[in-house]
Amino acid sequence: MTRIKSAAVIGAGVIGSGWIARLLLNGIDVYVYDPSEEAPQNVDKVIENAGRAYKKLLTPDLPKRGSLVFKNSVAEASKSADIIIEAVPERLSVKQAVYKEVEHSAKSNAIIASSTSGILPTELQAEMSSPDRLIVAHPFNPVYLLPLVELVGGSKTSTKAIENAKRIVTEIGMFPLHIKKEIPAFIADRLLESVWREALWLVNDDIATTEEIDNAIRYGFGLRWAQMGLFETYRLAGGEAGMRHFISQFGPCLEWPWTHLMDVPEFTEELVDKVSNQSDEQSGQFSIHELEKKRDDNLVDFLKVLKENRWGAGNTLKEFEDRLNKTKKRTDFAKLDLTAPLLTLKTKVLKEWADYNGHMTESRYLECFSEASTEMMAIVGVDEEYISSIGSYFTVETHIRHLDEVLIGERVYATTQVIHGAGKKLHLFHYLYHNDGRLLATAEHMLIHVNLETRGASIPSDLVINRVECVHEAHQKLKKPEGLARAVGDKY
Amino acid sequence: MTRIKSAAVIGAGVIGSGWIARLLLNGIDVYVYDPSEEAPQNVDKVIENAGRAYKKLLTPDLPKRGSLVFKNSVAEASKSADIIIEAVPERLSVKQAVYKEVEHSAKSNAIIASSTSGILPTELQAEMSSPDRLIVAHPFNPVYLLPLVELVGGSKTSTKAIENAKRIVTEIGMFPLHIKKEIPAFIADRLLESVWREALWLVNDDIATTEEIDNAIRYGFGLRWAQMGLFETYRLAGGEAGMRHFISQFGPCLEWPWTHLMDVPEFTEELVDKVSNQSDEQSGQFSIHELEKKRDDNLVDFLKVLKENRWGAGNTLKEFEDRLNKTKKRTDFAKLDLTAPLLTLKTKVLKEWADYNGHMTESRYLECFSEASTEMMAIVGVDEEYISSIGSYFTVETHIRHLDEVLIGERVYATTQVIHGAGKKLHLFHYLYHNDGRLLATAEHMLIHVNLETRGASIPSDLVINRVECVHEAHQKLKKPEGLARAVGDKY
Secondary structure, eight states, X not given: OOOOOEEEEEOOSHHHHHHHHHHHHTTOEXXXXXXXXXXXXXXXXXXXXXXHHHHHHOSSOOOOOOOEEEOSSHHHHHXXXXXXXXXXXXXXXXXXXXXXXXXXXXXXXXXXEEOOSSSOHHHHTTTOSSGGGEEEEEEOSSTTTOOEEXXXXXXXXXXXXXXXXXXXXXXXXXXXXXXXXXXXXXXXHHHHHHHHHHHHHHHHTTSOOHHHHHHHIIIIIHHHHTTSOHHHHHHHHTGGGHHHXXXXXXXXXXXXXXXSTTSOOOOOXXXXXXXXXXXXXXXXXXXXXXXXXXXXXXXXXXHHHXXXXXXXXXXXXXXXXXXXXXXXXXXXXXXXXXXXXXXXXXXXXXXXXXXXXXXXXHHHHHHHHHHHHHHHHHHTTOOHHHHHHTOEEEEEEEEEEEOSOOOTTOEEXXXXXXXXXXXXXXXXXXXXXXXXXXXXXXXXXXXXXXXXXXXXXXXXXXXHHHHXXXXXXXXXXXXXXXXXXXXXXXXX | OOOOOEEEEEOOSHHHHHXXXXXXXXXXXXXXXXXXXXXXXXXXXXXXXXXXXXXXXXXXXXXXXXXXXXXXXXXXXXXXXXXXXEOOOSOHHHHHHHHHHHXXXXXXXXXXXXXXXXXXXXXXXXXXXXXXXXXXXXXXXXXXXXXXXXXXEOTTOOHHHHHHHHHHHHHTTOEEEEEOSOOTTTTHHHHHHHHHHHHHHHHHTTSOXXXXXXXXXXXXXXHHHXXXXXXXXXXXXXXXXXXXXXXXXXXXXXXXXXXXXXXXXXXXHHHHHHXXXXXXXXXXXXXXXXXXXXXXXXXXHHHHHHHHTTOTHHHHHHHHHHXXXXXXXXXXXXXXXXXXXXXXEEEEOOGGGBOTTSSBOHHHHHHHHHHHHHHHHHHTTOOHHHHHHTOEEEEEEEEEEEOSOOOTTOXXXXXXXXXXXXXXXXXXXXXXXXXXXXXXXXXXXXXXXXXXXXXXXXXXXXXXXXXXXXXXXXXXXXXXXXTTTOOTTSOO
C-alpha cells in the first residue's frame, strides 16, 4: 500500500474535526459525514487553528492541502476512501450501525478505524462482514498537534490492518502506540480516569478547587510528564540507585490509607454545579477559542523544544519533518539556471525571531544568510556526506547591509551570487528579499575550505572545485552587486 | 520579616539537596546536617546540576551564591537559621525527634518547614513546644527547577507562619499552593498515587510495559498537563459549551467498569522485578546523571517557552526574573572607566550554539555582538524604558571578521569601542575574546537612532547624545582597531 490519497471521517465533533485538519494539511482529500448543520462551520474553525499551529511548528513546507468535501451519508463519504475514520458518540450500537453502512460502500482494502476512547475492538467488529480491517485508532485532543494515537486490534483484526494503520498515522506525523492486549479504556484513558476520579473527590470534599488542582499539576509534575512519563521520572527520584531502589521505598505506600479511590463519588447535581462554577471562576475570563490558541501555542513550542533537545515527542516531529524534507528535491547541478543569482533560501519570519524593536532581530539575518551559504555549499557538492568525510567551508569574514525592515509572519527568500571561487576560496554575495520583492539586506562572505581534521585551510575535491568555478564563470557575467567590497561607514 | 539570610536543611537526600541548591543559588547561606558520609558529594552534584540549569534558564544574574556549611548535629545546623527545612525519611517518630532538637537551638522566630509528602502537619507538630511555626512545605523533584510547593498548616500553625513561608518560597522563585484543608498526601501526591497504582496494574497484568505507559503519557496528555491541568483541559474538550457540557457527558463514565482501582496490586517480588527490568530496558542506556541533564534541559526550555507565552509556570519565572532585575545594579555612567573599550558581554558558549562543524555557529557570533550593542545602548541610556517611550538604535551595517574558533562550553566576553558617535549615528567596534585572552572575532557596526513610531531616523535625547559624545571623545584616544573600515576580501 502506498501513501494514502483520501480518507473519510464519519462524525465531525472535536475529535473528528481534529482528524480532518491533520489529514487535510497533510495533503490528503477528506470526505466527511456529519448530520449536524453546524459541522462545516466547526470543522473550519479547527482547520484554521491547525493551519495556524502548523505554520509555527514546521520548518519544511507541507504538501498542497487536500480537498474537503461534505457528503450526505456515511456510505457516500466512505465510497472512495483509503481509510474510514469513525468518530461518532461512544455507543456500541451507533458505531456498529455506522460500520454496516461503511462496509456497503467502502473499497475492499480500506481500513476502518474507530476513535473510541474505551470500547473494545472485538465488540466493535462483532457484526462486521470483514472484521479483519477494523482497528481502534484512539487520538488525543488536539488531534492535529498531539502525536499519540493508541492502536488496538480486536480478536479478528489482521496484522496487515495494524501495520497499515501504523504506517498511515506515522506518515501524518503521529506516534502510534500499539497496545497488544485489549482492555477497556486502553492505557492513557485508564490513567486519566484514575486522576479524574481522585480530582473529583478533592473538589467534592472541598479540599481544593478546580484551579488549585490544575495548579498542583501544571506547576509541578505536569512539567515532568511532558517529557518523561511516570516510570522514567521515578527512576530519577531513586537517584543513582535507580528504579529498584525507588520502587522498594515507594511501593509500600500503596497500602497507606491515602486515597478515596476505593469508592466512587456520586454524581449529584450539586457536584456538577460545584465543578462547573469553579471552572468558570478559574478560566471563564478566556473564551474557549482563546484557550485553544494559548494551548496550541504552548504545545507547538514544547514540541519544538523537544525536537531541539532530541527527546520524546520531539523525535516524532523531527522524523516527520525529515520525511517532508526528503520529498523536496534539489535540482540537478547540470540543470541549474546560472544566468541569475541562485535561489538559496525560502522561509517565514517566525514569532521568536522578533527583537525588542518588533522586527526581525539582526542575528536572525545572519542565520538566514548562513542557511543560504549552507545551501550554496550543498549546491556545489559540500553536503552532509562531504562534510563528514572531506571538509567544509568556514566563514572568515562577513559584511551585512540592512536596507529595510521585515515583520513577524512575513515570508522572505534569498539569492546568492558567487563573486569569486577558486582553490580554497569562495566569495559569496547574498541578497535577502521580502516576498513582495523589496530588498531587505545583503551579505558578503568570504569562506575558506577547511580540512576538519587538521582544522587548517585545504583544497576542496575536484567535483567541488569544478562546480564552484562553473558557477563563478557564469556569475561573472552578472551585474556587480551594489555595495560589494564596501566597508562599514563608507556610506555614512 | 525581611528577606531571609540563612536556612538550615536537615537531611540531604534528593529533596534536601534540591532545597539546598535552590537556596544557595538565591544567595542564602545554608547549614546542613546529614549523617551520611556521602552527603557532601551528593549535594555538590545537585548544586552543579542546578547551576547549569539556572545559567540557561535565567536572563538576569543571580545574587552572589550563599555559603554552604555542613554541621555535626541538627541543633548546630538550626542555630542561626531563619528557616529550618526538614527533609528526613517519612517516619513520624524520626521527624518529631528532629523537631525536638531543632526547638532546642533555633531562633524563636525561625520557621520550621517539613518536606513530607504525606504526613499531616497536625501530627508533625503534636509534641512541639512552639507548634505554631511548623508548616508543611512540600516541593517536587527537581526542587531547584519545579516551581510548585504545597503549603499546609496544622491545627496549631499560625497564619503568620503560613504567610512567611509563602513569602520565603516566592522570593526564591517558587509557586506556593496553600492547601487549606489538611488531608494525607495533600493534592499532587494523591493524583500521582492514583496514576501510579493504575500503572502498576497495567504492568502487573502485562497490558503494557513501563515504556509504553510512559509513552502514553509524554506523547499525549503529559504535553497538555505541562501548561493546563485536568479541568482546564477538559473545559476545552467540551468545545464552546464548556465545562458543564463536558462533565455531564463524561461524568457517568466514572461508573463504567473501567478500572482496577477498587483493588490494590500485591507488592510481590515478581512485580518489583518486572517493573525494574522493564525500566532498565527502557532507560538503562542512560545513566541517572544523563537523564537528569536531559530532564533539566527540557524543563528549562519548557519554563522559558511558558515565560515567553506568559502562561502558568512561566509567570512564576517572569516574576522571579523581574525581582532579580530590580536588584541588579549597573555601574553609574560617571564611574565608568573610559580609558579602554567597555565590557559589554560575558557569556558561555551553550550546546545549542554549535553548528555542524562542531564550533560556535556564525549567527551566534552576531547574537553575541548584538547583545554587546544592546548593552552599549543601555550604558548610554537607551534602556527598556527609553525604547518604549522615545526610540532605539537600529543596526544598518555590519562587518564581522572571524579570527579563531571557540568550542561549546567555553566562556567568552566582549568589549566595545565607540568609533564615532554624533547626532543619529553610532559607530561601534566590538571585540569578542575567549576567556583565555584569544581574540575570536571582531564586529564593526553602524547604528542609526530611530523613532519607533515613524520608523524614521531621529535625534536621540540630550542625555543619550551627551553620553555617546562623552564615550566617543574618550575612545578617540584609544588605538584604532585593526581591521577597521575593512571590506570583505581586502585581505584575501
